[in-house]
Amino acid sequence: MALYSEKVMDHFMNPRNVGVIEDADGVGEVGNAKCGDIMKMYLKIDDEVITDVKFETFGCASAIASSSMATELIKGQKVEDALNLTNKAVAEALDGLPAHKIHCSVLAEEAIQAAIEDYKSKKNEN
Numbered sequence: 001m002a003l004y005s006e007k008v009m010d011h012f013m014n015p016r017n018v019g020v021i022e023d024a025d026g027v028g029e030v031g032n033a034k035c036g037d038i039m040k041m042y043l044k045i046d047d048e049v050i051t052d053v054k055f056e057t058f059g060c061a062s063a064i065a066s067s068s069m070a071t072e073l074i075k076g077q078k079v080e081d082a083l084n085l086t087n088k089a090v091a092e093a094l095d096g097l098p099a100h101k102i103h104c105s106v107l108a109e110e111a112i113q114a115a116i117e118d119y120k121s122k123k124n125e126n
């Protein structure tokens with residue numbers, strides 16, 4: 001079996017939602033100290049619904065594919081539902097990741113959670 005599924009290759013070669021949202025309502029940046037990869041998520045939120053999401057990932061193919069898939073999964077979702085997105089769901093949506101690449105999908109889960117935390121703390125300031 002190939003190391004990566006077709007979906008991983010597709011999202012790595014043609015990542016969805018790459019970029020920056022200048023006036024984002026929440027921004028989350030996380031990294032993995034071991035591999036040094038970094039992921040940044042930007043959320044635009046309207047009435048507790050994620051209306052737009054973009055990402056920048058400086059990392060491996062699995063991290064890029066995971067962030068791309070994760071943005072597709074949470075776009076249009078309620079904030080509370082996006083908070084429950086697990087790395088397992090991201091990996092499953094990609095038709096699996098090699099065992100030693102599971103931590104790459106964890107970055108996507110953590111980046112989304114960090115961006116939502118940022119959104120919540122900003123909201124409480126207002």
Ligand code: FES
Binds near residue numbers: 036037103104107
């Ligand atoms: Fe670390 Fe993929 S090798 S995020």
